[in-house]
Amino acid sequence: MTPLETYTLRHGDDCLVLGQRLCEWAARSPQLEEDVALLNIALDLLGSARSLLSQVGDEDQLAFLRDEPAFTNAQIMELDNGDFGRTMARQLLVSGYQVLLWEALSSSADEGLAGVAGKAVKEAAYHLDHAHSWVVRLGDGTEESHARMQAGLDDVWPYALELFEADDVVTSLVAQGIAADPEVLEPAWRATVEKVLTEATLGVPSSDWRPTGGRHGLHTEPFGYLLAEMQHLQRTHPGASW
């Protein structure tokens, strides 16, 4: 795989896996408006995933027939939804990152990435607004919601740091004007997220623990179940069309 394909696949996997997780909320959300909103976000992410995976190969082969170590999403995408607070914390951190990522990639030297980014940036801005409004309402709502929101945030925070890792793939593509530079993204992301957390009366977590490995195929235990569920029909009926 070329560095560009590796990079494209990482972001495609991010969108696919988070989209799949959000689908688990169907019919389970706190109110009907959120069933609409969460599924809408899932649809946007799955749409981006399909565009990105298709630039690397066959979307269904990639989604349904790869084994766990071949998935290169960041681990934050695969974390269990937990309660609504934890889901919104994860969405704030991820959407805050994706807005900046897609903004940067919309002027990528690679046309394929730039095309996906140009569409995804508008969607991510909406996802960020949505997460922002819930994190603030839950953080500054009741005593219980504040505690739950903070706990969810503390849980997912360390995983966000993996989004800003740079390895040879990223560094070489940044030099060619293809990839977004994590060193530029991270401070801007912190500023976005910390502003929301302050408004939400939540503490900004600090963590020395930086879970890592997703970009190279190392995943959390719950991820195996996500894949087993997602892939089982394709694997049970090899070669069938759906």
Place this chain on the structure above:
Amino acid sequence: MGFQEVIDADGRIEPRDEMPEAYRKTLVRQIAQHAHSEIIGMQPEGNWITRAPSLRRKVILVAKVQDEAGHGLYLYSAAETLGASRHDLLDLLHTGRQKYSTIFNYPTTSWADVAAIGWLVDGAAIVNQVPLTRCSYGPYARAMTRVCKEESFHQRQGFEAMTVLSRGTPAQRQMAQDALDRWWWPALMMFGPSDAESPNSAQSMAWGIKRFSNDELRQRFVDATVPQADYLGLTVPDPTLSWDGEHYRYGEIDWTEFFAVMKGDGPCNRQRMGFRVKAHEDGAWVREAAEAYAAKQRAKAI
């Protein structure tokens, strides 16, 4: 014009118009049960979202379930124009005092069930609901216009998914036939009891809420659907089914089963209600937080 004159002239009643209390009550009950059916209906299909066999099918299914949530929202809004509140209506659902369509008390045990629901259940819903776009109550009629457009889209997608299965591997064909076997009769039951045993039908007809009898609509559905099953090469599970030159004559419907499911003893009644109530209770702290936050903002604004 008074209420009866509007009805007699086949006009529309709007929220501020005067209307008999019984008319209002009948509509609230019907619209609420329709809204409940939309949100309970998210469960059997939502059951397959995370397992959909291709990304294209996953996206189609997510969009469909999202549409159902949307239908629920605007149907509850239509009920609210009659003075009901979504909160109270949900409470009636959660405590078993209002019903939803019996069809959603059957399990989706294979992927083909998702296709069959789109084809048969949405197909039956359209036949039921198209006349409601001409219902005498304006907000309900307008909500139905939008719902029917989206459901006819779902129906075509379901039929297309069923076509792929019926032209697929032997295992896929078997899956498709098995789904038709299990969903056919429950789909026919969706139109409700025969005219003679349908207590509210006559009054609803007189009020312009209902335009055709249950049996007429059921026949319309059978006539439209049997040729589709033939096209798919699938067998309708009714050995007595025959063409009489005008209509497909179908066999006796097992109304004992219908009334048992209605009463709460279908395969999934307990599961659907348990799931729904749990989701609602699990979300209570979120709704309370949103209210508390809004109250704080109002206090600041003063």
